[in-house]
């Protein structure tokens with residue numbers, strides 16, 4: 001394996017796990033120290049970053065044992081110089097994960113913020129082809145995952161008729177649910193590029209509410225009405241600044257013409273907004289009453305493929321129809337503070353009955369707490 005391949009391997013490892021630890025050996029196979037990078041996480045950037053290089057006890061040697069020989073040759077030339085250069089590169093990339101102070105202020109004030117280029121091109125290609133394999137039924141769908149078709153509704157003589165469009169092709173697909181059962185999407189939901197900003201917002205203890213893919217088919221993909229995600233979830237509190245953060249990662253360019261997201265800025269601070277139940281994208285959705293906002297308030301957030309929008313679980317959001325000739329695909333990852341509690345019953349907090357069962361939430365980072373989710 002040449003240097004180029006090693007670099008590719010390191011990049012791949014970085015991409016999937018967000019960190020790198022190399023155990024070094026000299027030409028005789030003896031421990032020559034470790035190179036490790038701890039990726040900066042959380043708001044206390046300066047104090048949490050640790051970059052080490054030195055003759056320390058060997059760490060996690062098994063992680064690169066299959067590449068030991070080539071790494072050994074490569075690093076033996078000038079371990080320290082190359083190791084430090086590697087760390088500098090990784091360090092710069094690590095810092096790219098973080099939201100700036102201005103972005104954090106934007107999130108806190110408006111309830112959302114866009115972050116550009118969080119997913120590198122090669123990862124995007126893999127993610128797109130994986131969702132398409134499921135959408136085209138070319139990959140076996142784990143039984144815990146579901147393909148959800150679009151609904152259509154018609155008013156006939158004062159009654160709503162809802163038709164679930166058969167899932168004949170990706171053109172009728174709306175959602176691929178529970179992507180945590182797929183290895184690539186697991187890698188995405190644990191990736192530092194996603195979780196470092198989330199940790200800046202929610203703090204170090206994070207759990208997963210859901211990770212789903214959302215399709216909007218060319219011409220056919222419907223608009224999504226103004227709604228607040230967290231009101232559906234039997235959790236509390238849902239409206240503190242550090243309770244719930246959604247990460248909406250775009251796999252395709254998204255504009256107003258093909259279904260980018262839009263938001264009602266600042267309204268995440270107002271708790272559950274008055275809403276009505278409607279049959280829309282699915283049967284029975286809770287849409288914010290049009291009477292309480294104006295179209296002038298709406299802010300559209302066009303994104304490029306690889307960009308993500310981080311938004312609070314209570315931020316009212318929506319998306320338009322796909323009027324273009326191309327698919328708009330996106331992955332939505334909803335993250336929870338591990339300090340939230342089960343309410344068991346959504347009526348307690350939102351004034352309506354909803355599914356309130358307790359369930360396990362996957363730990364994405366940090367610790368869990370007694371009496372909490």
Ligand SMILES: O=C(O)CCC(=O)C(=O)O
Pocket residue numbers: 214215224229259260261317318319330332
């Ligand atoms: O796919 C979309 O455009 C929006 C999906 C969404 O807002 C949601 O499921 O909460």
